[in-house]
Amino acid sequence: MHHLIKAEFRRLFATRVGAGLLLAAVLFGGGLMGAMALVGPENFDPPMPGLDTEAGLRAILGMLGYTAFVPAAVGALAVTSEYRHRTAAVTFLFAPRRWQVLVAKLTTYGVAGLAYGLVLAGTAATALFTVAAVRGISLGLPAGDVLALLARIGLAMVVYLLIGVGVGALLRNQVVAVCVVIGYLYLGEPLLMMIPGVNALYPVLPGGATAALTDFTYLADAMSQEVGSTAVRLLPPAAGALLLTGYALAASLIAIVLPMRRDIT
Amino acid sequence: MASVTATDDRPAIEVSHLTKRYGTVTAVRDLTFTVEPGVVTGFLGPNGAGKTTTMRMLTGLVTPTSGTATIAGRPYGQLRNPSRTVGAVFDASAFHPGHTARDHLRVYAAMGGYPDSRADDLLSLLGLTEAADRRTGTFSTGMRQRLNLATALLGDPRVLLLDEPSNGLDPEGMLWLRGFLRRLAGEGRTVLVSSHVLSEIQQLVDDVVVIRRGELVAAGPWSRLAGPPAVLVLSPDADRLAAVLRGSRPDGDPPRVDATGDGRLRVHGLDAAGVADLAAAHQVPVHELVTETTSLEQLFLHLTTERTAS
Numbered sequence: 001m002h003h004l005i006k007a008e009f010r011r012l013f014a015t016r017v018g019a020g021l022l023l024a025a026v027l028f029g030g031g032l033m034g035a036m037a038l039v040g041p042e043n044f045d046p047p048m049p050g051l052d053t054e055a056g057l058r059a060i061l062g063m064l065g066y067t068a069f070v071p072a073a074v075g076a077l078a079v080t081s082e083y084r085h086r087t088a089a090v091t092f093l094f095a096p097r098r099w100q101v102l103v104a105k106l107t108t109y110g111v112a113g114l115a116y117g118l119v120l121a122g123t124a125a126t127a128l129f130t131v132a133a134v135r136g137i138s139l140g141l142p143a144g145d146v147l148a149l150l151a152r153i154g155l156a157m158v159v160y161l162l163i164g165v166g167v168g169a170l171l172r173n174q175v176v177a178v179c180v181v182i183g184y185l186y187l188g189e190p191l192l193m194m195i196p197g198v199n200a201l202y203p204v205l206p207g208g209a210t211a212a213l214t215d216f217t218y219l220a221d222a223m224s225q226e227v228g229s230t231a232v233r234l235l236p237p238a239a240g241a242l243l244l245t246g247y248a249l250a251a252s253l254i255a256i257v258l259p260m261r262r263d264i265t
Numbered sequence: 266m267a268s269v270t271a272t273d274d275r276p277a278i279e280v281s282h283l284t285k286r287y288g289t290v291t292a293v294r295d296l297t298f299t300v301e302p303g304v305v306t307g308f309l310g311p312n313g314a315g316k317t318t319t320m321r322m323l324t325g326l327v328t329p330t331s332g333t334a335t336i337a338g339r340p341y342g343q344l345r346n347p348s349r350t351v352g353a354v355f356d357a358s359a360f361h362p363g364h365t366a367r368d369h370l371r372v373y374a375a376m377g378g379y380p381d382s383r384a385d386d387l388l389s390l391l392g393l394t395e396a397a398d399r400r401t402g403t404f405s406t407g408m409r410q411r412l413n414l415a416t417a418l419l420g421d422p423r424v425l426l427l428d429e430p431s432n433g434l435d436p437e438g439m440l441w442l443r444g445f446l447r448r449l450a451g452e453g454r455t456v457l458v459s460s461h462v463l464s465e466i467q468q469l470v471d472d473v474v475v476i477r478r479g480e481l482v483a484a485g486p487w488s489r490l491a492g493p494p495a496v497l498v499l500s501p502d503a504d505r506l507a508a509v510l511r512g513s514r515p516d517g518d519p520p521r522v523d524a525t526g527d528g529r530l531r532v533h534g535l536d537a538a539g540v541a542d543l544a545a546a547h548q549v550p551v552h553e554l555v556t557e558t559t560s561l562e563q564l565f566l567h568l569t570t571e572r573t574a575s
Binding site for chain 2: 092
């Protein structure tokens, strides 16, 4: 098994995907958080509560959760690349017990997702504290709480990367899988929130569960106000975490079970 | 590379009553054959005959509808570290275009549990050392085929399966491939090479397995299937030469001599030396003397049309 994991790490770092993933973590973590904090939520259009309030702080931390489509897309890209470049046959020749290959991939990408989440949260924390210090703002939450919220977002990135792996294993076509993942997370879920009735489902969708981690309801509230529906009630953070773990397990199961008997032609 | 000897009595490759159906289409039907070590075996048939499907079933990539396909007596999935026993090449290009040749080999060296030095050994064996750090996306067809072979040989396997390896190779590449596969077979390995381009493979194979529409047409040593070669001879005095040749073995089996219609005689049962010696002894002038081997194409057409007629 460790042979297969070693091989998957090599595969990841032999392309530009590994470096790209770290760059994205810095850009979305430090870059996005720094930019939002510099501008200040009170200057957003429409204006949001400032960084010196708890609501304002939770809101911009929650925004970070919306970059989850990045690790999800990377997961989908990584698994489908084997089919696109026709290396799946070679891989399964070297390791005919296909589930082992997928377990190795999930392990590798789980670690990569963790690294992504850590860099994302770390650079975001650095940017936030630096900007707050420079602008002389005292943040609306104690530093420990801010770090804990960022850590939750970082861990959620692991889940999204694994969901991407599952979708990739399910669909196998690279373009379709990446479009589905980004389309759903970036557009699909927010659109669902706008449909009266369906938006009741939002708390149990991956996006809703992620928002629950930081109790981030700003977007959902804005949406429901816009369409005049009842406000969305998110799950408690622990339930959100449990649900996200469930999604990760389901995606992993799909990734392991599906390729087992499918013909590689 | 060390010489390889088979360690058990079972044929290196054994296909038995193998059938694969896709919906209503039967790609392979009740196929049975074996492949022996130490020779190059050609797996021949027109496009769509079921060659690739059969080879994919042999390697566990495709699940048979019924029947069995084993290598060294075991289904592929039950081999311990299969890349140590079997090397297979299916696609003309099976690399991530962003990987370098060395990266690609190291990924699979890690997968098979081989040391990294194995990647460099194979790059050198296949003449790719200079290209080791180039991204495979920039490789020519010939280089891709070499890298495919390098990947298949990482585990120093004693069975090699190659699906249409000559596709897209230039004459120089073909010549190299021929020499390389001959050498591998000479080391005692089992080499199965599929092709639909018969002229390209004729000089390479010792044994053939011919399939058509998923069914076996013929299998065996090429020389036995082709029969002994005939001799074509051109003489200005053809009638006298024919009489001399026919009367050459009064007590044995006389050679068969037929006129070809263009002034030549086709002789069966005597080799070129025998014909030349007899002509010289009887002072019959000879202007041309050619050994005529059956081409794989002729044999193939003969076998497949015969099959259709019956």
